[in-house]
Amino acid sequence: MVAERLPPVIVGAGPAGTRAAETLVHAGLRPIVIDEAPSNGGQIYRRQPSGFTRPGKALYGFEASRAAALFGAFDRLAGSIDHRPNTLVWSIRPGSIGAGLMHLVSSERANALPFDQVIFATGATDRVIPLPGWTLPGVFTLGGAQVALKYQGCAIGQRTAFVGTGPLLYLVAYQYAKAGAKVAAVLDTAPLSAKLRALPGLSANAQATARGLYYLFWLRSRGVPVQLGIHPLAIEGRDGVTAIAWRDPHGGSHATPCDAVAMGYGLRSETQLADLAEVPFAWDALHRQWLPTRDAAGRTPVAGIYLAGDGGGALGADAAELAGERVALALLQDRGAADNGRSHADRIAAINRRLDRYLRFRRGLERAFPFPAHLAGDLADETLLCRCEGITAGEVRRAVREFGAHEINRAKAFSRVGMGRCQGRMCGPAAAEIVAGALGVPIEQAGRLRAQAPVKPLPMAAVLDDAAASARHG
Amino acid sequence: MAERIATEIAIIGGGLAGCSTALHLRQRNVPVVLLERAACGSQASGVNYGGVRQQGRTLVELPIARRSRALWGRMAELVGSDCEFMATGHLKLARNETEMDVLETYAREAAGWGLELQLLGRNALRDRFPWAGDKVIGGSFCTDDGQANPRLVTPAFARRARALGADIREHTTVTAVERGSDGFRIETAAGLEVRARIVVNVAGAWGHEIAAQFGEHVPEEPISPNMCVTEPLPYFLTPNLGVVGADLYMRQIPRGNVIFGGGRGVNDAKAQRARPLPESALASFQRALEVAPNLRGAHIIRFWTGIEGYMPDELPILDRSATTPGLIHAFGFSGHGFQLGPAVGAIVTEMALDGAPSTPIEPFRIGRFASAPSKS
Numbered sequence: 001m002v003a004e005r006l007p008p009v010i011v012g013a014g015p016a017g018t019r020a021a022e023t024l025v026h027a028g029l030r031p032i033v034i035d036e037a038p039s040n041g042g043q044i045y046r047r048q049p050s051g052f053t054r055p056g057k058a059l060y061g062f063e064a065s066r067a068a069a070l071f072g073a074f075d076r077l078a079g080s081i082d083h084r085p086n087t088l089v090w091s092i093r094p095g096s097i098g099a100g101l102m103h104l105v106s107s108e109r110a111n112a113l114p115f116d117q118v119i120f121a122t123g124a125t126d127r128v129i130p131l132p133g134w135t136l137p138g139v140f141t142l143g144g145a146q147v148a149l150k151y152q153g154c155a156i157g158q159r160t161a162f163v164g165t166g167p168l169l170y171l172v173a174y175q176y177a178k179a180g181a182k183v184a185a186v187l188d189t190a191p192l193s194a195k196l197r198a199l200p201g202l203s204a205n206a207q208a209t210a211r212g213l214y215y216l217f218w219l220r221s222r223g224v225p226v227q228l229g230i231h232p233l234a235i236e237g238r239d240g241v242t243a244i245a246w247r248d249p250h251g252g253s254h255a256t257p258c259d260a261v262a263m264g265y266g267l268r269s270e271t272q273l274a275d276l277a278e279v280p281f282a283w284d285a286l287h288r289q290w291l292p293t294r295d296a297a298g299r300t301p302v303a304g305i306y307l308a309g310d311g312g313g314a315l316g317a318d319a320a321e322l323a324g325e326r327v328a329l330a331l332l333q334d335r336g337a338a339d340n341g342r343s344h345a346d347r348i349a350a351i352n353r354r355l356d357r358y359l360r361f362r363r364g365l366e367r368a369f370p371f372p373a374h375l376a377g378d379l380a381d382e383t384l385l386c387r388c389e390g391i392t393a394g395e396v397r398r399a400v401r402e403f404g405a406h407e408i409n410r411a412k413a414f415s416r417v418g419m420g421r422c423q424g425r426m427c428g429p430a431a432a433e434i435v436a437g438a439l440g441v442p443i444e445q446a447g448r449l450r451a452q453a454p455v456k457p458l459p460m461a462a463v464l465d466d467a468a469a470s471a472r473h474g
Numbered sequence: 475m476a477e478r479i480a481t482e483i484a485i486i487g488g489g490l491a492g493c494s495t496a497l498h499l500r501q502r503n504v505p506v507v508l509l510e511r512a513a514c515g516s517q518a519s520g521v522n523y524g525g526v527r528q529q530g531r532t533l534v535e536l537p538i539a540r541r542s543r544a545l546w547g548r549m550a551e552l553v554g555s556d557c558e559f560m561a562t563g564h565l566k567l568a569r570n571e572t573e574m575d576v577l578e579t580y581a582r583e584a585a586g587w588g589l590e591l592q593l594l595g596r597n598a599l600r601d602r603f604p605w606a607g608d609k610v611i612g613g614s615f616c617t618d619d620g621q622a623n624p625r626l627v628t629p630a631f632a633r634r635a636r637a638l639g640a641d642i643r644e645h646t647t648v649t650a651v652e653r654g655s656d657g658f659r660i661e662t663a664a665g666l667e668v669r670a671r672i673v674v675n676v677a678g679a680w681g682h683e684i685a686a687q688f689g690e691h692v693p694e695e696p697i698s699p700n701m702c703v704t705e706p707l708p709y710f711l712t713p714n715l716g717v718v719g720a721d722l723y724m725r726q727i728p729r730g731n732v733i734f735g736g737g738r739g740v741n742d743a744k745a746q747r748a749r750p751l752p753e754s755a756l757a758s759f760q761r762a763l764e765v766a767p768n769l770r771g772a773h774i775i776r777f778w779t780g781i782e783g784y785m786p787d788e789l790p791i792l793d794r795s796a797t798t799p800g801l802i803h804a805f806g807f808s809g810h811g812f813q814l815g816p817a818v819g820a821i822v823t824e825m826a827l828d829g830a831p832s833t834p835i836e837p838f839r840i841g842r843f844a845s846a847p848s849k850s
Contacts, residue, residue, distance in 0.1 A: 091752045091777075103752050112753060403629060406644075410513060413520065413625040421705055421775050453752055457705060457773035460759050 005116060006099060007032055007082065008331055011089050011273060012121035014042020015317045016309025018074045019324030020119050020331075025080045027332050032082040032113070034089055034104065040074040042123055043143055044317045046150050047071065059150050061175060062211055066317070091453035092118070094277045094302050103453070110463040117304045117331055120273050120292075121324060122311035126264035129164075129376045129430050133235030134263070135387050142264035146172045155181035157260020161244045163187040163232050165369040166266040167212055173224070173262075174215040183224045184258035187246050189265070189372045191229030201364025204357045208316075225256070232375070235261050265371055267314035268429055274312075275451035277305045283444040286363060287313050288371055289429070290448040297348050298327030299334070306331055319358035326351040373443065376433035385434065386427040388420020393434050400438035407447030408435045421457050424449045476665040479641065481507045483826055484660055484670035486648055486684060488514035490811060491804050492676035493631035493642075494819020497553070500638035502827060507668050508632075508640060509660065511647040515628025517678055517746070518811060521780035523701055523723055523735050524624045525714050526813045527564040528589055529616035530580070532789060534837040535810065536587040541833050542817030543618060552816070553630040557622050558727070564619030565603065565713040567765055568612045573718035577614040591616050605710050609764040621714045621725045624812055631819075651687060653798055672800045672826050676818075679743055679783035681791065681805025688798045690840055693786055694806045696743035698779040699735050700750045700758065704772040706730025711766065722761040732769060734762050739779040750777040784808045792818065792838035794825065802826060803840055 008024055010017045013035035024031045033040075039047045045067040048054060056064035077083075084104070092102040099114035126141035133139070140148070140156045142164060148154045155176060161184040162173040173186045202209040220226050229249040236243040236255065243255040274292035275281070279300040281290040294300045294307045308327040309320035329344040379385065381394025399405040399414035408431060411417060417431050418424025424431065428449050436446035483499055485492045488510025499506045508514075526546055528539040550556045568574035581591040592615045599613050600606055606613075636642050647663040651673060660668040675684045682694035711726035724734035736758025741748035755777060763769055785791070788808040795801035802825050804818050811818075817833065824831040 093749065101753075404633065406513065414629070419776070421773075423776065452776045452778055453750070454774060454777070457775050459771075459773050460704075460763070461770050463756060464759050464763065 005335065006114060008335075009034065009102070009113065009115045009118040010121060011035075011118060012042065012123055012309070012311070013037070013040035013074065013083075013085075014044065014121060014123050014309065014320065015070060016123075016311075016320040016324035016327075017042070017119070017121035018070050019321045020121060020308055020328040021077055021081050022073050023325045023328035024332070025077055027328075030080060030082060032084065034084045034087050036086065036088055038085050041067065041070065042317075043125075043147065045070055046147055048151055048153070052153065054153060058179070061178070063317070070321070088456055089273060090455050090458050092273055092276050094305060100277070100304060105458060105462055107462070115304070117306070117335065118277075119298075119306040119308055119327055119331065120277075120311050121309045121320070122270040122273060124267035124269050124310035124314040125425065126168075127266045127268040127371070127429050128263070128426050129265050129372070130379060130383055130385050130393075130427065131232050131234060131375075132380070132383050133237065133241075135384060136235055136237050136241050137239070138237070138241035138260040139235055140260070140262050142166075142168045142172050142262050145262035146175065149175055149179060155179065155260075156262060157241070157258065158182060159184045159258045160260040160262055161185050161187065161256050161258040162262050163244060163246070164264045165190045165372065166264065167208075167365060167369065168264060168267075170212055170215040170219070173219055177219060177222060177224060183219065185225040185227060185244075185256045186219060187230045187232065187244070187256070188226070188228050188369070189230060189232065189375065190369045191249065194370055195228075195368045198364045198368035201360060201367055204360035204364060208361065266369065267310060268425075269311050269313055270425070271311065272423070272425075272451040272455045274300065274305070274307060276453055276455070278302055279305055279307075281448055284313055285444075286366060288373070288443065289313075296352055297330035298323060299330050315355070315358045315362050319355055322351045322355055322358075326355075373433050376430035377437040379430065379434060385431060386417045386420065386424075388422050388426075389416040391415055391417045396431055396434050397438045400435055405435070406439070407445075408432050408449055409447055411435050412449065418449050423451065476667055478667045478669070479507055480669045481505045481641070482670065483507075483672045483674060484509065484658060484668050485674045485676060486651070486660070487675070487677040487681070487805075488512075488628070488632060488642065488644060489517060489519035489676060489678050490515065490628045490631065490815030491519075491807070491818040491822070492674070493628050493635055494816050495674055495676060495804075495822045496635035496640040496642065496819070497631050497638065498819045498823035499826070500635055500640050502823065504827065506640050507670065508635070508642045509646050509648050509662060509668065510642070510644045512746070513629075513644050514632035514642065515625070518780045518782040519628040519678070519815065520625055521778060522624045522782070522809075522812045523699070523725075523733060524621050524812070525564070525716075525723060525725065526559060526622050527616065527619040527714060527716070528813070529564045529566055529584070529591060529614065529619055530716060530720070531810065533583055533587055535789065535814070536584065536589055537833045538814050538817050538821065540588060541820065542814050545816035545820070546620070546622070546813075549622075553634040555626065555630045557626040557630055559620060559622035561618065561620040562725075563713040564616045564716065566614045566616075566716045566718065567606070567610050568718055569609050569764070570611065574612045576718045577612070581614055589616065590618070603713075605766050605768055607764050607767045615713070619714060621727075627812070628815075631816075651684060653688075653800065658800065672802065674822055674826070675801065675803045676805060676822070678805055678807075678811070679781045681783055681803065685791070685795075685803055685805075685840065688795055688801060690795060690797055690803075692791060692806065692840060692843055694783045694791075696741050696781045697784040697809070698739040698741040698748040698750070698781055699809065700737045700739050700755045700777065700779055701733065701735035702750070702755055702758075702774050702777045704732040704769070705775050707732060707769075707772055710768065715765070717761070717765065722758055722765065724762055724766070732772065734758060736761060741779070741781050743781055746781065748779045748781050750779040752777060782807070782809055782811070786843070790814070790838050791840050792821065792835045793840045796841050
C-alpha cells in the first residue's frame with residue numbers, strides 16, 4: 001500500500017512531461033499536470049488551436065509521427081490526470097518540513113498548491129546573442145518564428161533571413177520554405193570545417209544527422225543561399241527590418257535584403273523553478289550554462305524535486321521523452337512503490353543506456369554548431385544587451401570595470417542588466433559572456449543570475465480577485 | 475602564508491554604516507581596515523526598499539535622521555555619485571480618523587525636533603496627488619524626504635573610502651575577535667589577521683553575535699521584509715509613500731517601476747539566506763491598490779527580500795561596549811539603517827576619535843535591555 005500522499009505534480013506538458021504523466025498513470029497515480037499552453041506538446045510539438053486543420057505532416061515534417069504519438073498518449077490520459085492548462089507556476093518553495101508550496105496563476109484563477117513531489121519538465125528556449133538592430137520589429141528567435149508557423153500558420157515576414165547556429169536554424173528555414181515563405185538566406189556562424197570534424201560524434205544519431213543534411217541540400221537545391229562561417233554585423237532598418245548585414249569568412253561584407261530575421265544559437269534550459277526550489281546548480285561546459293544538479297535518474301538533491309527533459313540540459317525531444325519516463329520511475333521508487341522497485345531500476349538503466357547516445361550526439365552537435373561566445377563577449381559597447389531595461393553592453397562592462405562588480409548578480413545590481421520582465425532569460429547568456437570578458441575570467445567564474453519569483457510577470461489583479469473569491473467562497 | 479595588518483580601527487561589516495564609517499575615518503586620515511564577508515552592501519544595505527525618510531522616525535532618532543539627511547543632500551560630493559537620490563518628499567497617508575490623529579500628533583511633536591510636516595486633508599491631498607484612492611482620507615507630507623537606489627549607495631561609499639585609503643577587504647569572513655592587553659586581534663577565514671586599537675561592530679543583523687562574544691547579549695531578531703516591483707508604468711507617483719501602521723510603503727522611480735513592500739518573508743540568518751513569501755505579499759497588493767487604484771492592471775516582475783536586524787523597541791544599538799574598552803557597536807537598525815547610515819558613519823567616527831559625538835545617542839544604549847542575560 002502506498003501511504004496517503006499528495007498527488008505528484010508535473011510542470012510542463014511537452015515530451016518529457018507527457019511521458020512522465022503516462023508512466024505515473026500506469027502506476028496507478030493521478031498526477032497534476034500544469035502547463036502554460038492550452039494543450040500538450042510543449043514548444044517542439046506545439047498543437048494548433050482547435051478548428052485549425054493543417055495536417056501533422058505540414059506542421060511537424062519528419063517528426064509528425066512522433067508528434068501524433070505524443071498527442072495520442074496525452075489524450076488517452078484524459079480523465080486519469082488533473083490537467084491544468086493555461087497555467088503558470090510563478091513561484092515555488094520546497095518543503096523542508098512537510099509539504100512544499102507552489103503558486104499558480106491562470107487567466108481564470110490563482111491559487112496555492114501544496115505538493116510533496118514535483119517533476120520540472122520546463123523545457124528550453126532559444127539562446128540569443130544580441131546584435132545591433134535586434135530589437136527592431138520583425139526580429140524573432142528561431143523558436144518564436146517556428147511557433148508562429150506551427151501554431152497559427154503565420155510566417156514572421158514575407159522574406160525572412162535565418163541567422164545563428166544549430167540544427168534549429170536549418171529546420172525552421174526548411175519549414176518556412178516548405179510552407180511557401182520566402183527564405184532570404186540561412187546564415188550560419190559555424191564554419192564547414194566544424195561540421196566535418198563533428199561527423200564522428202554526429203553518427204550517434206545517424207537519422208537526425210541525415211535529416212539535417214537533407215534540410216541543407218533541400219534549401220540549397222531551391223536556390224536559398226546558405227552561408228557558413230559568417231559573422232553577423234547588424235540588422236538594418238528604421239521602423240522594421242530591411243536587411244541583415246554580415247561578413248563572410250574571407251572578410252567580404254554583405255547585406256541581404258529581408259523584412260524579418262529569425263535568430264538563435266542553440267537552446268538554454270529554463271531553470272528558474274529549480275532555482276526557486278533551492279536545487280544546487282553546477283556549471284555544465286557542454287551546454288555552457290549553470291544547470292540544476294540531479295542524479296542519473298533525474299532526482300535533484302532537494303527531496304521531492306525532480307528534473308526531466310531540456311530543462312536540465314537540452315538534448316532534444318526524443319531524449320526528453322525517455323527522460324520523462326525515467327524520472328517518473330525514480331519518483332515512483334521514492335514513493336515506495338516497492339513491488340515494482342526492481343523492474344523500475346532495470347528500466348531506468350535501460351533508458352540511461354539509450355540516453356547516452358543522445359548525449360554523444362549532443363556533443364557532436366556542439367562541435368558542428370559551436371556556440372560563438374566571442375560574438376557576445378565582443379559586442380560593441382553601444383549595442384543594446386538587455387532589452388527589458390534598455391541596458392547596453394558598455395553599461396555592463398562599466399559595472400565591472402568602474403564599479404567593481406565581481407560577478408553577474410553584482411553587475412545586475414549596478415547596471416540593471418537582467419532585472420526586467422524576462423529576468424535575464426533573453427540577455428543572461430550574453431551578459432555572462434560580457435561580464436566574464438570584462439573580468440578576464442572563464443565564463444563559469446562570471447556567476448549565475450539568481451532567479452526570483454515570479455517566474456514570469458504576475459498580474460496583480462488576477463491574483464487579488466482570486467484571493468477575494470476564495471475568501472468569499474472559502 | 476597568513477597576512478597580518480596592524481591598523482588603528484577595524485570595522486566589522488561592509489554595510490552602509492560600516493562603509494560610511496570607513497569614509498569618515500579616512501576623511502580624517504585615520505588608518506582603517508574594513509572586513510566584509512560578502513561584497514559591500516550585499517545584505518540589508520543593498521537590497522532594502524530605498525526610502526530616505528525622516529518622517530515617522532521615533533522622535534529620539536530624529537537628530538541622527540536630520541544629520542543624515544544633510545549628508546544625503548550632498549551625496550555626489552561625498553561619494554562621487556548621487557546614487558539616484560531624489561528629494562521627492564515623503565507622503566504618509568491616513569486611511570481613517572484614528573490614523574489621521576496619529577499624523578497630527580506626530581507633526582506637532584516632530585516640529586519640536588526641527589522637522590516640518592504639512593498636514594493635508596482629503597481635498598488638499600487629492601488636489602496635489604490625484605491618484606489617491608477613496609480609502610485615503612488625508613496625509614502628512616515631508617518635503618525634505620526622498621528616495622535613492624540602495625544597490626548603488628553602499629558600494630559608492632566603499633569605493634570612495636577605498637580611494638581615500640581605506641583597506642576594504644570583501645569576501646573576508648571574521649572568525650574570531652578578541653581583546654588583549656595591546657588592543658584587538660581579529661582572525662578571518664582567509665588567514666588574514668588584523669590588529670587594531672578600536673573595533674567597530676557594524677555587522678547588521680549579525681551584530682548581536684559579535685556583541686555576545688564580549689558578554690553583551692541583546693535581543694536582536696533577523697527580519698526579512700517582502701518587497702516587490704512592477705513593470706514600468708507611466709510616471710505618476712513622485713513622493714515616497716507610507717501609511718500609518720507601516721503595513722505598506724511604495725515609491726516609483728522615474729523609469730516607471732513601482733516598488734512596494736509589506737509583510738514579511740522568511741530567512742535563515744545563519745546561512746545568510748532569505749526568501750520572500752508571495753502569499754504574505756498578497757495583502758500588500760490589496761493595500762497598494764487601495765491607496766493607488768491605477769496599479770490595478772500592473773504586473774509584478776520581481777519579489778525580493780533581505781535580512782535586517784530588528785530590536786524589540788525598533789531602535790538601534792549605537793553605543794560603546796559596556797564590557798570592553800575600544801569596542802563600538804552600531805547595529806540593529808530595525809529597518810531605519812538606510813536613511814540613517816551616512817550619519818551613523820560620522821557619529822561612530824566622532825565616538826572613536828573625539829570622545830562624545832555631536833549628535834545625542836543616549837537612547838540607543840546597549841544596556842537598555844536590562845532583562846537580557848549578561849555575563850558581565
